[in-house]
Amino acid sequence: MIYAILSLAVLGAVFGIVLGVAEKKFTVEVDPRVEEITKILPGANCGGCGFPGCGGYAEAVVAGTAPLNACTAGKDEVRQKMAQIMGIAAGAAQEPKVAQLMCKGGKDKAPLLYEYEGVEDCHVAATMFKGPKACSYGCIGLGSCVQVCPFGGIKMGSNQLPEIDYNICSGCGACVNNCPQHVLKLVEASKLVHVRCSNKEKGKQAKEACQVACIKCKLCEKNCPEGAISVVADAEGSIAVIDYAKCTGCGICVTKCPTNALEIMLPINVSNNEEQNLTVKHPPAGCNHCGLCQ
Amino acid sequence: MNTSTFKGGIHLPGYKEGTQGLPIVLAGIPDKIYLPVSQHIGAPCVPLVQVGDEVKKGQKIAEGKGFVTAPIHASVSGKVVAIEKKQHPGGNFVNCIVIENDYKEEWADTVKPNSHPEELSAEEIRKIIFEAGIVGLGGATFPAHVKLAPVEGKKADYILLNGVECEPYITADHRLMLEKPERIVAGLRYILKSTGCEQGIIAIEENKPDAIALFQKMLAKEKNIRVQALKEKYPQGSEKHLIYACTQREVPVGGLPLDAGVVVHNVGTAAAIADAVEEGIPLIQRIVTLSGDGVNKPTNYLVRLGTLFSSLIEESGGYSGDVEKIIAGGLMMGKTVFTAEIPVIKGSSGIVVLKKTGKEKEREYSCVRCAKCVDACPLFLEPTTLVKLAKRRLWEEAEQNNALSCIECGSCVFVCPARIPLVQYIRRAKQEIGALKAKAKSAGGKK
Numbered sequence: 255m256i257y258a259i260l261s262l263a264v265l266g267a268v269f270g271i272v273l274g275v276a277e278k279k280f281t282v283e284v285d286p287r288v289e290e291i292t293k294i295l296p297g298a299n300c301g302g303c304g305f306p307g308c309g310g311y312a313e314a315v316v317a318g319t320a321p322l323n324a325c326t327a328g329k330d331e332v333r334q335k336m337a338q339i340m341g342i343a344a345g346a347a348q349e350p351k352v353a354q355l356m357c358k359g360g361k362d363k364a365p366l367l368y369e370y371e372g373v374e375d376c377h378v379a380a381t382m383f384k385g386p387k388a389c390s391y392g393c394i395g396l397g398s399c400v401q402v403c404p405f406g407g408i409k410m411g412s413n414q415l416p417e418i419d420y421n422i423c424s425g426c427g428a429c430v431n432n433c434p435q436h437v438l439k440l441v442e443a444s445k446l447v448h449v450r451c452s453n454k455e456k457g458k459q460a461k462e463a464c465q466v467a468c469i470k471c472k473l474c475e476k477n478c479p480e481g482a483i484s485v486v487a488d489a490e491g492s493i494a495v496i497d498y499a500k501c502t503g504c505g506i507c508v509t510k511c512p513t514n515a516l517e518i519m520l521p522i523n524v525s526n527n528e529e530q531n532l533t534v535k536h537p538p539a540g541c542n543h544c545g546l547c548q
Numbered sequence: 549m550n551t552s553t554f555k556g557g558i559h560l561p562g563y564k565e566g567t568q569g570l571p572i573v574l575a576g577i578p579d580k581i582y583l584p585v586s587q588h589i590g591a592p593c594v595p596l597v598q599v600g601d602e603v604k605k606g607q608k609i610a611e612g613k614g615f616v617t618a619p620i621h622a623s624v625s626g627k628v629v630a631i632e633k634k635q636h637p638g639g640n641f642v643n644c645i646v647i648e649n650d651y652k653e654e655w656a657d658t659v660k661p662n663s664h665p666e667e668l669s670a671e672e673i674r675k676i677i678f679e680a681g682i683v684g685l686g687g688a689t690f691p692a693h694v695k696l697a698p699v700e701g702k703k704a705d706y707i708l709l710n711g712v713e714c715e716p717y718i719t720a721d722h723r724l725m726l727e728k729p730e731r732i733v734a735g736l737r738y739i740l741k742s743t744g745c746e747q748g749i750i751a752i753e754e755n756k757p758d759a760i761a762l763f764q765k766m767l768a769k770e771k772n773i774r775v776q777a778l779k780e781k782y783p784q785g786s787e788k789h790l791i792y793a794c795t796q797r798e799v800p801v802g803g804l805p806l807d808a809g810v811v812v813h814n815v816g817t818a819a820a821i822a823d824a825v826e827e828g829i830p831l832i833q834r835i836v837t838l839s840g841d842g843v844n845k846p847t848n849y850l851v852r853l854g855t856l857f858s859s860l861i862e863e864s865g866g867y868s869g870d871v872e873k874i875i876a877g878g879l880m881m882g883k884t885v886f887t888a889e890i891p892v893i894k895g896s897s898g899i900v901v902l903k904k905t906g907k908e909k910e911r912e913y914s915c916v917r918c919a920k921c922v923d924a925c926p927l928f929l930e931p932t933t934l935v936k937l938a939k940r941r942l943w944e945e946a947e948q949n950n951a952l953s954c955i956e957c958g959s960c961v962f963v964c965p966a967r968i969p970l971v972q973y974i975r976r977a978k979q980e981i982g983a984l985k986a987k988a989k990s991a992g993g994k995k
Contacts, residue, residue: 367887373972377976382639382883383639383885
């Protein structure tokens with residue numbers, strides 16, 4: 255009995271000493287700031303900053319190789335806190351971006367070529383004639399973007415198009431990178447007018463494929479007071495493209511578009527009261543008082 | 549009969565009774581021919597003709613760059629009326645050269661018979677095969693001349709001719725073996741000569757005893773070429789499994805058949821090679837089995853490439869009822885297409901039309917972990933694990949589990965009691981692994 259207790263005590267003492275020495279000798283110095291920053295980051299590991307997860311970004315910030323404004327999901331608050339921890343100026347915020355769906359062709363607008371059966375994944379459907387919709391450029395509507403959104407900010411709408419919750423969207427770009435049709439794009443959140451179509455076919459074919467397709471009539475191009483929208487041609491075909499740097503969001507192109515492929519949306523993060531006074535308070539340059547914003 | 553086979557796989561109903569006894573019929577030549585510029589594995593060809601050009605039968609109208617490519621020839625004489633995007637049996641939209649037939653059937657000057665084919669050197673034969681645009685006619689459409697080209701340090705001990713045709717419904721190769729066995733053997737001799745290989749094997753599944761007997765009789769005195777009868781099992785016609793069944797050799801993971809000292813060609817490819825070498829005729833027609841309960845008169849057709857499925861279906865008496873599916877290729881490996889306005893290409897071995905059954909659609913259930921798919925997988929993969937990884941988007945782990953080795957034969961889906969479309973998930977994983985690899989490669993290139 256006594257031997258057992260003794261031998262265990264001796265063993266315990268020896269292991270304790272070995273572990274104690276090893277801890278001192280092989281310890282890895284971790285900057286406590288890395289841990290602190292990791293704690294305040296959103297922790298969604300969305301990859302929007304371009305680093306491998308929130309931990310990777312925190313390390314890069316402490317090492318001084320990453321800017322403080324790279325975390326799109328954390329927004330202003332996280333940036334200020336990080337600046338405090340690092341003891342440096344917070345700097346300017348990155349202009350927030352959100353994902354915009356460049357397709358309006360829901361199941362009521364774009365006819366189906368066939369009935370799709372199989373895995374609910376846009377990538378799989380895209381290998382079958384670019385999805386069941388007649389338009390081979392548009393949203394397939396099986397919700398691959400919904401599956402990959404790390405914030406749960408995308409829902410599938412009733413007309414089989416994803417609906418993005420702009421209050422949740424952090425602009426990380428996970429859905430944009432995963433979309434097989436490339437109909438999602440990251441656009442500055444302040445931009446309100448969008449070409450909700452990606453079809454590059456000629457007008458007739460585009461119209462046959464979808465009722466709300468861009469038919470390349472160039473009415474938007476001719477009527478834009480800022481020269482911000484134009485029909486751009488490439489190897490595949492042509493489509494109306496907005497130069498967001500020039501666009502003032504006046505909405506004239508939206509009123510001119512014969513197929514309704516363009517859309518002006520309400521500003522994000524605007525409460526009801528502000529919404530009502532919007533045109534009165536800040537009429538943007540070129541406002542023709544069409545009333546669309548109301 | 550001395551038969552051999554591989555491990556794994558499944559037993560499928562053949563559904564070949566409808567067409568295996570029917571002789572090959574020359575299909576009507578349509579007014580318009582649609583030739584996609586992509587009919588082989590490799591980068592698409594670039595058209596050599598323009599809208600308005602007159603072309604002759606057998607004239608080269610498109611060719612690609614590089615080594616892994618095969619030119620495309622006009623299958624009728626006439627006028628190019630359009631070059632436009634059209635549905636392709638591969639499930640996408642591809643530029644097609646549309647030729648309006650003038651029914652003059654004039655051959656191009658380049659097509660002339662070879663007076664002394666036996667005197668050709670190995671290199672000359674390979675050049676003829678390349679110029680004739682011959683690809684693997686079994687369905688994979690791999691350019692034939694690439695497989696024959698010598699690779700340093702590797703030598704083929706056997707040339708295997710694949711006459712297995714394990715897909716249900718399809719009997720194109722079976723009929724070819726019965727009707728033109730001498731062309732196949734002649735083609736095999738040219739292949740042997742062009743590779744410097746001495747042993748040839750013609751592999752036939754035992755559900756075609758007439759073809760086996762015919763070749764055995766023909767090759768009774770032949771020392772270099774033998775017939776190998778194989779057990780009836782799916783996917784016996786897969787290259788790797790055929791090699792194992794005939795030679796007991798295994799192709800290494802990620803390797804080519806040549807790594808096991810074997811080169812495999814389809815019997816149809818061999819016959820096309822004989823035509824090209826002796827007669828100078830490029831690949832402008834092939835045998836297509838039109839079958840299934842959805843057509844009135846299933847038939848084996850000799851079809852000009854670029855003929856639309858719809859004109860073949862019309863020729864065989866039209867649809868027998870409401871159509872559930874049209875499958876380009878076989879029931880297992882083929883691709884369902886949504887319209888019959890799709891051209892026959894070099895790889896189209898069959899068209900299967902299925903009638904509406906009125907049965908309710910089966911939905912996908914959860915995996916019950918019965919491991920039937922593991923037993924059935926002829927590549928000894930774990931399909932259920934791969935699906936689990938694909939559902940969780942763990943592409944790297946899927947690659948470690950050899951997702952890329954999957955040949956998408958569909959044996960696992962056939963046996964799955966939970967009706968999980970395993971191949972679709974695995975194909976998705978393969979797609980994503982391919983994208984990751986391409987990304988890593990381009991990143992490595994930048995450094």
